[in-house]
Amino acid sequence: MSDSLRRFLLQGAPVRGEIVSLDDAWLEVVNRHELPDSVRDRLGELSAAALLLAATLKFDGSLVLQIHGDGPVALFVVECDADGDYRATVKLREEAPTPADDASLRELVDVEGKGRFVVTLVPGSPAPGRQPYQGIVPFEGNSVSMVLEHYMARSEQLPTRMWLAADGRRAVGLLLQRMPSTGGTATVAPPAAETPIDDDDAWNRMQQLADTITRGELLRLAPEHVIRRLFWQEPLHAFDERQCRFACTCTRDKVASMLRMLGEEEVEGIVAERGAVEVRCEFCNLPYLFDRVDCAELFVPGVSGPGPSLLQ
Ligand SMILES: [Zn+2]
Structure with a gap:
């Protein structure tokens, strides 16, 4: 299914994963903005990353990822909720030269070292004491995935890895996350596999497998084929898919x-x-x-x- 996010767990070890693939839902953004290729692709990666992160949070509101830039891009914004609705936009700096097609995120937003990454959680239903949470972190890393990985390591303290890719037709993201474990037993895993898996070993192995995926494969293969290609030897427990769609909240x-x-x-x-x-x-x-x-x-x-x- 296109425009979907699916979640999976490694059985018997505290490692979970998600894969999101945006097709028509990404074209809704692409067709509304005329963007240089590099800016469009980084926005697609950030969109995929936002949906992946939102699906890991136990939260009923919306997640807003913003990257404030000092380069050709003044602002990237992606808003989404845990149900898979999202919207995204970019503000280009008019006086800046058009960035190269292969410009990295850093070249777009952190030319003078003033790039900032802002994460905001907006509660879904207003209630006393429910304030938006905002975290501002300095720009670390050269790519969308590295910035997000640093953020997760600092704020959630959950080791998280992301593999992201986007072009003019698709935006795709794969996430692996090491869950907290208590006394060696996974807190969220289904009943342990017959042979207990070493947690460190499982986490390292899953990352190494995912590191073999290429941008071309992420963009070309259907999500289920990405999972099969990478983890065919692993005991995965798959969850339902959820639909993702472009949905603007303006009124x-x-x-x-x-x-x-x-x-x-x-x-x-x-x-x-x-x-x-x-x-x-x-x-x-x-x-x-x-x-x-x-x-x-x-x-x-x-x-x-x-x-x-x-x-x-
Ligand atoms: Zn709108």
Whole structure:
């Protein structure tokens, strides 16, 4: 199945894995943005990585990965939830030269050493004490997978490895994670295999096997074939697949709230100059048009509809 994420466990050892493959769901992003190849491919890798991470978290809200850059890319953003809905966008720095087709992540966002990686967890249902969690980590590594691996080692303290690949048609990611074990017994594994597996050995072996996958294979092979190609000798326990899809959460109310935060003077200035305000969603490109009357209503007390608190 395309546009899906599947999870698996190594039986008898605290190692779990996931593989995500985005086809049509990735084209939804590709077709909405005109991006240099290297920027598009890194965004695809970050999209796959976000969905993989979200599936490892016990969390009912959304996960937002942002990379703030000082190079040709000012900002990468991917938002997703554990159900497999995601959206992604990029902000290019206009004055910067077009990056090379094979530019690394570091060459796109960390030219002067000011790149930052920001992870935000937004609770799904607002409740007292449920605040968004935000972690900001310095940029470490040359690729999306290395940045994410460093982050997981620091914040979750779970050894995590990722193999990511994207082009103009697909975005694919494979994750392996070593789970915490208690007294040598896996906390999440199904009943142990008949012969106990040495945990260190299993973790090292699974990584070595996954290290043999090439970018070309990740992009060409169906997810089940990637798993078979790498781990055919391993006792894997597979879980259900979940569907992934591009889903934008923009609404007219959120745009209205954003315009209110911009302020009456600023909005009136735009209306005077252009006759109306048109805001395009930076994720899905949907245009929201506010004519002169709509703009005036934004700032009338009582007619204003939902307030800025709805802004996410
Ligand atoms: Zn949108």
